[in-house]
Amino acid sequence: MAAVAERAQAAVEVVDLATTPLRELNQRLHDLAGGAPGPRHWRIVNPSGAHAVACGLDAEIEVEIDGHVGYYCAGMNKLATVRVHGNASTGIAENMMSGRVEVDGNVSQSAGATGRGGLLVVRGNASSRCGISMKGIDIVVGGSVGHMSAFMAQTGCLVVCGDAGEALGDSIYEARLYVRGSVASLGADCVEKELRDEHVAQLRGLLAAAGVDADPADFRRYGSARQLYTFKVDNAAAY
Amino acid sequence: MCGIVGLFAKSPEIEADLGRHLAAMLVQMSSRGPDSAGVAVYRNPVPSGSSKLTLYSSDSTERWGAVRDGLCDAFGTCAEPAVRASHAVFVVDADASDAERWVRVSRPDLRVMSAGQVIEIYKEVGLPEKFVKAFALEDLQGTHALGHTRMATESRVTTEGSHPFSTGFDLCLVHNGSLSNHNRLRESLRREGIEFQTENDTEVAAGYLAWRLREGASLEQALDGCLEDLDGFYTFAVGTADGFAVLRDPIACKPAVLAETDEWVAMSSEWRSIAVLPGAAEAEAWEPEPGVVYAWEKALV
Numbered sequence: 001m002a003a004v005a006e007r008a009q010a011a012v013e014v015v016d017l018a019t020t021p022l023r024e025l026n027q028r029l030h031d032l033a034g035g036a037p038g039p040r041h042w043r044i045v046n047p048s049g050a051h052a053v054a055c056g057l058d059a060e061i062e063v064e065i066d067g068h069v070g071y072y073c074a075g076m077n078k079l080a081t082v083r084v085h086g087n088a089s090t091g092i093a094e095n096m097m098s099g100r101v102e103v104d105g106n107v108s109q110s111a112g113a114t115g116r117g118g119l120l121v122v123r124g125n126a127s128s129r130c131g132i133s134m135k136g137i138d139i140v141v142g143g144s145v146g147h148m149s150a151f152m153a154q155t156g157c158l159v160v161c162g163d164a165g166e167a168l169g170d171s172i173y174e175a176r177l178y179v180r181g182s183v184a185s186l187g188a189d190c191v192e193k194e195l196r197d198e199h200v201a202q203l204r205g206l207l208a209a210a211g212v213d214a215d216p217a218d219f220r221r222y223g224s225a226r227q228l229y230t231f232k233v234d235n236a237a238a239y
Numbered sequence: 240m241c242g243i244v245g246l247f248a249k250s251p252e253i254e255a256d257l258g259r260h261l262a263a264m265l266v267q268m269s270s271r272g273p274d275s276a277g278v279a280v281y282r283n284p285v286p287s288g289s290s291k292l293t294l295y296s297s298d299s300t301e302r303w304g305a306v307r308d309g310l311c312d313a314f315g316t317c318a319e320p321a322v323r324a325s326h327a328v329f330v331v332d333a334d335a336s337d338a339e340r341w342v343r344v345s346r347p348d349l350r351v352m353s354a355g356q357v358i359e360i361y362k363e364v365g366l367p368e369k370f371v372k373a374f375a376l377e378d379l380q381g382t383h384a385l386g387h388t389r390m391a392t393e394s395r396v397t398t399e400g401s402h403p404f405s406t407g408f409d410l411c412l413v414h415n416g417s418l419s420n421h422n423r424l425r426e427s428l429r430r431e432g433i434e435f436q437t438e439n440d441t442e443v444a445a446g447y448l449a450w451r452l453r454e455g456a457s458l459e460q461a462l463d464g465c466l467e468d469l470d471g472f473y474t475f476a477v478g479t480a481d482g483f484a485v486l487r488d489p490i491a492c493k494p495a496v497l498a499e500t501d502e503w504v505a506m507s508s509e510w511r512s513i514a515v516l517p518g519a520a521e522a523e524a525w526e527p528e529p530g531v532v533y534a535w536e537k538a539l540v
Contacts, residue, residue, distance in 0.1 A: 049510030067520065068510050087524060089510060090494060108494065108526050127526050128491055146491075147529065 013039035018046040022053065032059035049089070054082050057099070074101045077118060093120045096137055109146070112139045115156065121210040128165065131158045134175055140210035150177050151187065159206050161214050169222055173230075177222040178203050180214060191225040240390035241402075242268025243413045244512050245476040247383040247483040247504040247535050257282075258379030262371040264505070264512040265386045269367045271508055272388025275401035276370040277362025279411035279478055282381030284357045290335035290408075293328050293352040293359050294320075294342060295398060303327045306346060313341050324373040325398070326352060326361050335408045350399060350436070355409030357480045362387075362401035382537055385478045387413040394439050404442040406433060407449030409480040414441040415508055416493045418471035444469060448477065462486045462532045474527075476506055484534040491529035498524040504535050 015025050025044065032038045042063045047053050051070035054063050057080035065073070068086040075094040084092070087105035096115040106124035113129070115137025122130075122139070128146035131139050134153045144162030151167070153175035163181035170187020176199070177190075186192075195217075203216035229235055244264040248254040257280070265276055285291050294306065303320045310317040310331050320327040331338040335354040342351055353360035361374050367388050371377065387402035394400045403411045418424075421440040424447060429435065433446040447468065451461035458479055465475070465486060474493040477484045485506050487495055497506050498513045500522045505513045513519050527533055 048514035049512075068514070068524070070509060070511060087510070089496075106525065108496075109491070128529065 011039065012041045012043050014043045014045065016045050017048065017050055017053070022050055026052070026055060029054060029057055029059075029061070029063070032057075032061055035059065047086075051089075054080075057082070068105070077101055087124070092122075093118070093137070096120065106143070111141075112137050115139070119206075119209055121212075125162065131156075131175070134158065138206055138209075140206055140212060142210075142212055144181065147184070148187070150175060150190075153177070157202065157206060159203065159210075159219070161212060169224075171228060172222075172224045174224065176202070178206075178219040179222065180219045183220075183222070186222065189225050189228045190222055193221045193223045195219065195221045240271050240392075241415045242271030242388040242508045242512070243415050243474065243476050243506070244268060244386040244508070245384070245413075245478070245483055245485065245504075245506040246516075247537070248381075248502075249500075249504065250502045253503050254382055255380050257381045257384055259377040260503075260516055261379070261384045261386055262376045263515040264507060265367045265376075265388060266371060267512040267515060268386075268388040268508060272390045273366055274391045274396045275362065275364045275389045275398070276367040276387065277360065277389075277401045277403050277413075278376065278384055278386045279353065279358055279360045279403045279405065279413075280379050280381045280384045281357045281409075281478060281480065282359060282379060284480070285330050287356070288332070288334070290331050290333060290338050290354060290356055291328060291359065292331060292335070292338055292342065292354050293326055293361070294346075295326050295350045295352050296348070297325070297398070298348075299325065301325075301327075306349070309345055310338070310341065313345075314338065323361060323375060325363060326374070328359050353405045353409075353411070355405075355480065357382075358405065358409045358411060358478070360403055360405055360411065362403065363398055364396055364401065383478060383483050385411055385413045385476050385483075392417065394437070399437055400439055402441060403478075404437075404439065404445040406435065406442060406446040407452060409478075410445065410449055410452065411478040412441065412445040412448060413476050414444060415474045415495075416472035416488070418444060418469055418473065420470040424468070440471070444473070444475065452479075458482050458484055459532050459534050462534075466530055474508070482534060482536045484532060485527055486532050487527055487529050489530040495527050496524060497527050497533060498522040 044065045047067045049070045053073045055075045058078040060079045063082045065084045070089045072091040074082040078097040079099045081100045084103040089108045091110045093101040094113045096118045098117045102121040107126045109128045111126045111130045112120040113132045120139045123142045125143035126145045130145040130149040132151045134156045136156045138157045140159040147165035150169045154173040157176045160179045164183045166184040167187035169190030200216045314333040320329045339354045403413045405411045418440040421443040425443045474495045475486045
């Protein structure tokens with residue numbers, strides 16, 4: 001019996017969103033939370049831009065999605081690995097807690113927004129507000145990111161192998177930004193910082209984890225100058 | 240919210256089925272705009288010297304034959320109108336401004352939805368799916384088209400307040416977003432002789448383009464001007480007799496996706512609308528950059 005159960009776990013569960021309601025798919029994925037028995041490998045076909053595909057997962061499973069997805073795919077992800085073989089719209093991996101989300105194509109705005117942990121890998125470009133208010137997530141973008149990326153970023157790393165758009169890192173806190181290409185402009189209180197050995201080591205680890213072939217020495221580091229109101233000790237009494 | 244779609248045919252097959260593809264795209268945008276739906280379809284150009292009017296009547300028993308008789312008396316020949324639900328398309332043996340003026344003076348109870356030589360505009364309150372059926376949208380062929388599904392925010396849900404808006408011959412604009420300087424801009428455009436039929440912000444953007452085009456700007460120049468002169472959030476899709484263009488404001492909060500194959504160019508608020516087109520899975524797809532004008536033109540036969 002154990003062998004049968006093992007085989008069932010190794011088999012790939014295919015779900016066709018052209019015929020299966022999205023809520024049914026997401027419910028089946030949610031039912032695996034807390035290590036409950038069930039398929040560990042899933043393949044979702046015909047997403048056709050649907051929103052909230054594979055949202056709110058809380059299990060060590062692998063989900064492959066063949067095609068483009070809509071808003072908030074893999075949002076709030078915990079433990080799971082979700083791979084999108086296509087493009088993703090607004091808010092991919094929004095508020096991710098842990099696990100890994102990978103997108104082969106491009107992603108729209110607010111990728112990885114407010115993410116608290118885990119790794120988001122975008123092979124193509126990310127548009128505006130990538131990593132907005134990130135709180136511990138690591139984001140590696142193979143291409144470029146749009147304007148206002150890492151706005152109010154708190155912790156975690158944003159790695160950009162291409163270029164960054166205007167106002168990078170505006171009002172940033174402790175997050176680390178690594179950009180290989182050009183930066184159109186830096187946002188308020190965001191400055192270039194020295195790339196020390198510890199940063200090169202961190203960057204090497206992130207690039208390796210993302211499976212991106214790039215030399216850490218080619219990147220420049222940006223972070224907070226800590227000059228805005230919130231950083232002034234004189235203002236602490238206001239709270 | 241609101242959903243906008245645009246489809247530009249690059250092959251005769253897509254032209255023949257334009258209405259069916261447009262309808263499928265529009266229905267996908269129902270959740271973004273369940274209050275009303277509308278389309279502008281560019282089709283069957285009339286010969287120079289003639290013009291085409293799309294008229295709307297709020298009277299479901301409207302006798303369109305009487306309107307035709309009036310147009311015949313004023314301008315000579317006028318073919319039987321093509322009636323679709325509450326709208327009728329007339330081909331008039333006069334230029335568009337004369338034909339439009341006649342309707343405004345002689346039949347002020349009717350509303351001119353569009354005027355020009357190529358454009359036809361249809362719009363109505365209610366779910367996109369009902370609109371598609373009532374107007375037999377799937378039967379239409381054409382070269383390019385725009386569509387809009389509305390979730391009303393700044394003005395009432397009426398046929399008149401539905402999009403698309405046309406304030407110039409063969410010109411049409413659909414909009415997702417909101418403009419903040421439309422009142423003042425409307426006043427300055429009125430002084431330039433641009434007429435407005437509603438208090439809607441989108442109509443002002445359409446009027447602005449009409450004014451710039453009238454002053455000799457190309458479509459791309461007119462859209463570049465929007466970046467300077469319009470304040471607010473917008474993703475625009477614009478149609479002219481032979482062109483189709485897309486523009487997002489520099490902040491780009493409002494969504495847009497573009498896709499292109501050898502057969503068509505499509506734009507939509509969301510991928511869902513493009514996924515229903517033939518060959519969508521293999522299409523080149525991208526998000527339009529903020530503040531960049533994307534334009535396609537078609538040689539008129």
